[in-house]
Amino acid sequence: MDTMRDRFAPTMTRLLDENPRVAVVLAEIGVAAFDDAAWRRHPDRLINVGIREQLLIGAGAGLALTGMRPVIHTFASFLVERPFEQVKLDLGHQGVGAVLVSAAASFDWPAGGYTHMAPGDVAVLDTLDGWTVHVPGHPDEAETLLRHAVAAGDDKVYVRLSVQSNAAPLPVDGARFHTVREGRSGVVLAVGPTLDATLAATEGLDVTVLYGTTVRPFDSAALRAATERAGTDVVLVEPYLAGTSTGFANDALSDVPHRVLGLGVGRRELRRYGTVEEHVVAHGLDAGSLRERISRFLAGARVPSGV
The missing domain is CATH 3.40.50.970 (Thiamin diphosphate (ThDP)-binding fold, Pyr/PP domains)
Incomplete structure (x- = not known):
């Protein structure tokens, strides 16, 4: 491809x-x-x-x-x-x-x-x-x-643009988040090329998965609607600095009790060249790491956003 x-x-x-x-x-x-x-x-x-x-x-x-x-x-x-x-x-x-x-x-x-x-x-x-x-x-x-x-x-x-890619495209409209999977015990927003790993990580978990390719303006309405069905535990999985969008998610839910976990690239500089795949794992953005961190968060444990 x-x-x-x-x-x-x-x-x-x-x-x-x-x-x-x-x-x-x-x-x-x-x-x-x-x-x-x-x-x-x-x-x-x-x-x-x-x-x-x-x-x-x-x-x-x-x-x-x-x-x-x-x-x-x-x-x-x-x-x-x-x-x-x-x-x-x-x-x-x-x-x-x-x-x-x-x-x-x-x-x-x-x-x-x-x-x-x-x-x-x-x-x-x-x-x-x-x-x-x-x-x-x-x-x-x-x-x-x-x-x-x-x-x-x-x-x-x-x-x-990125060399990282999901296996298949989804319809995008340059505005809204799209619901990929529905659940009742939390909402996970996967941004851009993190979707495949996020879907693998949440397989079997009772969570709603949203997909975002346009992140600014942040689609507060879509996130709000998803939490009304699935509860107000929210995980953001972004392919850039961890926590970049947590403020927008917090603003979207400012009038209701909620928790937000921002996962993404950690602040620590990784000085070994390695491969793209090794960097994904080092930042905890592979499916196995995401599943462990998302599951702990939904279970009520404190999870660091960066790795």
């Missing part, structure tokens, strides 16, 4: 052909994925600024000020963290929108080391106002959500 990132250049090439507002801005990463024909057809709307991430955001914001719909792409650590001031000011302060499309997720390229990991990207964007955040769990979902993002007027949208 191809990866989410494999879909990026073909999808954006079609959107460049279809929509004269669209521009793609790259910082060397991903340049080779666009074929020569795309570069010849769109020399003014397919742009490589080189390894200059602050300029990457600034150039995209400049295009947005002229009425274009810029799609800006590089690794998450170079897209959100390194040029954060430009994301904050060139886009947010100037009141213009863009689509930021990341690769490498939290630890998709372990050999690249911590410089190429970004488990805190969604938490960083949460310090800013007005961002929509999509976290697809399958290449088909990534293509759908890319099209949603480009079509979203002039909004600020972040699309988080």
Whole structure:
């Protein structure tokens, strides 16, 4: 199966052909994925600024000020963290929108080391106002959500691509959480590529499983409705920093007694390269670890969010 990132250049090439507002801005990463024909057809709307991430955001914001719909792409650590001031000011302060499309997720390229990991990207964007955040769990979902993002007027949208993927896509609409399994003894929200492991972890447990690929705005109504049927013990399983969405879940249930456990990538830096699968296990996001932690929480035990 191809990866989410494999879909990026073909999808954006079609959107460049279809929509004269669209521009793609790259910082060397991903340049080779666009074929020569795309570069010849769109020399003014397919742009490589080189390894200059602050300029990457600034150039995209400049295009947005002229009425274009810029799609800006590089690794998450170079897209959100390194040029954060430009994301904050060139886009947010100037009141213009863009689509930021990341690769490498939290630890998709372990050999690249911590410089190429970004488990805190969604938490960083949460310090800013007005961002929509999509976290697809399958290449088909990534293509759908890319099209949603480009079509979203002039909004600020972040699309988080990963090599981690669920085995099969689900219908996504760029807005709501979807109920995958119903139960009566708690609610588990699985975000993006964590769904397969979460379903395996909760097999035989009497819990409702929600699936989220659009996490900002947070679908409080769906979570609230699920807890009315299944009770107010809530577990969030996110492929980025553990606890990133616990505040949103708490706000959704602020008027009722509830408990929330946020599972995700731990804060401790893992300095051995290893493999993606080894990092998943080390952060407790494999099916066995998730089952143990979710079961303990639902039984009333205290469970640390990070590993």
